[in-house]
Amino acid sequence: MSDLSPLATTGRVLLVDDSVLALETIGARLRAHGLDVVTTPSPLEALALATGEGPPFDLFILDVMMPELDGHALTRRLRAHPRSAHTPILLLTSLDTTDDRVAGLEAGADDFFTKAVPDAEMLARVRSFISLGKMRAHLLAHQEAMARVVREPEAAPERARVEVLHHQPDAAEQLATTLRASPVGAACTVHTRTQATRVSLEGVDALIVSYPLALEGEQPLLARFGFHEDAPPLLVVDAAESTSRRVAAFDAGADDYLPLQTPAPELGARVASALRRQRRQRLLRSARDRATLAAVMDPLTGLHNRAYFQEALAVELKRSVRYGRPLTLVLMDLDHFKQVNDTFGHATGDRALRQVAGCLRGAARSTDILARHGGEEFAIILPETGPELGLVAAERFRAAVEGAVVEGPRGGSLRLTVSAGVGCVPSHARSAQELFEVTDAALYAAKRAGRNRVCLAAPGETSVPRPTPGALPAHERLRRLLAEGPDAPLATVRTAARMLHEATSPGDPLHALTARLQASAEELHRELLTALDELAEPRR
Secondary structure, eight states: OGGGOGGGOOOEEEEEOSOHHHHHHHHHHHHTTTOEEEEESOHHHHHHHHHSSSOOOSEEEEESSOSSSOHHHHHHHHHHSTTTTTSOEEEEESOOOHHHHHHHHHHTOSEEEETTOOHHHHHHHHHHHHHHHHHHHHHHHHHHHHTTTOOOOOOOOOOEEEEEEOSSHHHHHHHHHHHHTSGGGGGEEEEEEOOOTTOOOTTOSEEEEEHHHHHSSSSOHHHHHTTOTTSOOEEEEESSOOHHHHHHHHHTTOSEEEETTOOHHHHHHHHHHHHHHHHHHHHHHHHHHHHHHHHOBOTTTSSBOHHHHHHHHHHHHHHHHHHTOOEEEEEEEETTHHHHHHHHOHHHHHHHHHHHHHHHHHHOOTTOEEEEEETTEEEEEEETOOHHHHHHHHHHHHHHHTTOEEEOBTBOEEEOOEEEEEEEETTTOSSHHHHHHHHHHHHHHHHHTTSSSEEEOOTTOOSOOOOOTTOOOHHHHHHHHTOOSTTOHHHHHHHHHHHHHHTSOTTSHHHHHHHHHHHHHHHHHHHHHHHHHHHTSOOO
16 A cells, blocks of 8 residues: 555545635645645535535545534435445544544544644644545445456454554553443454564454554554555554654554543544444455456466456546546557467466566556456556556566566576556547557557567557558568668668777777677667568467
């Protein structure tokens, strides 16, 4: 989840407060930090905005004390609607009592803050929950694409496991005792630990951890698990509560921050809220994983297959166009794959494809969608990514493959590289077919430019460029370029390089320069011969 770190988060926020002054003041504070903020004094209008057909929100901030519908009732209405059920909710209140906090959390809110909270703390919470909302949105998109493939009944929820990890044994036992006595205590088992070394969070549904173990020392827990998709909620407790420590905890990935002496009802409500979020995340991941294993995997590489790629691209493109979010497609092709098969056989070719798939998987973010599109071609969907970051990502994928070596069964090896094309909605295309065509054209531009490189689609280009009428076919132009006669362009370069090299002596700068030029010309000659062979065969 590092790519969704709150320190770099932007997002769309719906701010609801019946006070015009509060809307202007808080809205300005959020906009000053790059957030897109929509404000309304009406809870009913907010409900219509949140559940209507407009662009989705990444976060709701709701005042508690409002006419028509108070913040708790509005929270319940939002949680009951499928379009807003998973969007994080922060309650904004002038009250600061345990009963008020418990009531808000039980209504379905994720957290709250008072109107007098310092800017740094408010922004830390807002950024943290926007990141959570974006992660949920991507998981929902995966689930939507896979829902057509397989549906399975959900298993009954198991008893939750909560771990209390505190560097002071007495404090750990005090927290555990308080939690067991709270309303949520009957629905979970509570365990205590005092050491953070070699911590495994497998099977843990929520972790309550002391501030020193979470953020201090050589291996702070939040540095290892903060913002990780598979990590359980991490609630930080602090005996030396302060605004700066609270901000540090949220910016490091904590799900909550609370004083060591938090009353039992509030502690229970906060843990219950965290467990609800964990269940939602787990259900989404489970649905995604079941569908993947059932029908959408390429058996050779372990990546998504072409059928899933087409469904996922349609879903992501629909979201991109509908909500005005960018979407990037990367198409990658293994260079000289025919040479691998011809030299070492198809079994080695299969190993090469698996090796490339592993390299791409290691370079991908958790929200990227990787697929084997067919043969030696791979497709990668990058949600909420524009052309500039799309080029950066494609270059990261290319570099991850470069240098990988496939070994032959009886000795020998070949170095693997890939060429890539990058296309983006809305910069280069509006439909799935157009996006694929312009990205495919960019891929073949990368091939023509020498392979092992990345090319960006040209706006408006919807197909591979064709020769102008009367122009020689590509294979004929290549044949003339490779001719050995005195007028052949490449032969002239090779001859000139050889003659200049022979006319100089070691130590002369031209001697080394012409040696490199001659070697480059020879390498180019070999690559063009391979290209000529490929042009004489079907495209795939």
